Amino acid sequence: MTDDTPQPTGNEYLLDNQQSEAGERFAALSALFDPWTFRHLEGVGVGAGWRCWEVGAGGASVPAWLxxxxxxxxxxxxxxxxTSWVGGASEGGxxxxxxxxxxxxxxxxGPFDLIHARLVLVHVADRDKALRSMAGALRPGGWLVLEDADPALQPLVCPDEYGPxxxxxxxxxxxxxxxxxxxxADLAYGRKLPRLLREAGLADVEADAYFPVASPACTVLEEATVRQVRDKLVAAGLATDDEIDRHLANIAAGGLDLATGPLISAWGRRPAA
Incomplete structure (x- = not known):
């Protein structure tokens, strides 16, 4: 059997934190997903005295909450x-x-009581190694909470495709x-998380999914993302400047119900020694 997973064409990250749109994207992702994330972190019991590692933090909202x-x-x-957008101890402990x-x-x-990563591993070339590293950094009884996208499950930004x-x-x-x-990127990665957590030796593995269909934050996220990757879309022949201008105008007009791909959350516990 051959592995047909596409390999990265270079070290360039598609959604570079150095670009000005990154801050807009982080704010929109926080508005969309922080309540969902915090529910899961509360569910594993994070509390006073815990040692936590927030992987690929992006912005400051989750580490500040922790x-x-x-x-x-x-x-x-x-x-x-x-770490351009993360901030630091003076802002959030x-x-x-x-x-x-x-x-x-x-x-x-470490070892850590909680390790959490959201929308990280789907972009990492050696994601299996990264997951093993995180699982190995847990204390006995510690929790790994991974949240990642699965755009192959729902690939449309407008699920209600009723017009041009x-x-x-x-x-x-x-x-x-x-x-x-x-x-x-593995566009079907989210659905694999429960199996991968079990294969990493974790116990009490569960998972669920969240699928925003329309919200102001989805609109902000779409606009910032399109502006951020505009040049790459055009250079790759995947869109024209005119198409992108029309899409941005359609977003600004307020008539699009914009969704995201499902965010799948999975969690598991390192067995006690």
């Missing part, structure tokens, strides 16, 4: 390959470290997914 939960007796370390989960040893402060504006939006989303695929 810092409030663990209090002064706990510790939260937030890592990312680009957490430490920040530049770190690549796929190629570096876990950060200081919606058809254009979905065509551009198809182009965006192709750019992700070319860079090695």
């Amino acid at each position: 810092g409030g939960r663990v209090g002064p007796t706990g510790r939260v370390v937030a890592t990312d390959i680009d 957490f430490a920040v470290l530049r770190h690549d989960v796929a190629s570096e040893a876990p950060p200081p402060g 504006e919606q058809e254009l939006a979905n065509r551009l989303r198809q182009g965006f997914r192709e750019l992700m695929r070319q860079r090695g």
Whole structure:
């Protein structure tokens, strides 16, 4: 059997944190997914004194929330390959470290009671290695909570495709997914998380999914994402400038019900020694 998973074409990350749209995307992702994420983190019992590792933090909202939960007796370390938007301890009671989960040893402060990553592994080339590294950094009884997209389950940004504006939006989303695929993203990764957690030796594994269909945050996220990848879509022949301008105008007109792909959350516990 051959592995037909596309390999990355280079080290360039499609949604680079250095671009101005990154902050808009992080704010929209927080509005969409933070309540869902916090529900799962509360569910595994995170509380005072816990040691937590937030992987690929992006923005500050999740590590800041964790810092409030663990209090002064706990510790939260937030890592990312680009920490430009994370902030730091003075803002939310957490430490920040530049770190690549796929190629570096876990950060200081472990073993951890909780390790969490949201919308990270789907973009990582060696995601299996990264997952094993996280699972290995748990203390006995500690929890790994992974949340990742599965755009192959629901590939449309406009599920109600009733007119040319919606058809254009979905065509551009198809182009965006192709750019992700070319860079090695696994567009069916989310559904695999329960199995992968079990294969990593974790117990009490569960999973569920969240699927926003329309919200102001979905609109902000779509506009920022399209602007961020505009040049790459055009360069790859996946869209024209005119198509992108029309889509952005359609978004601004307010007549599109914009969705996201399902976010699948899975969690498991390292068995006690």
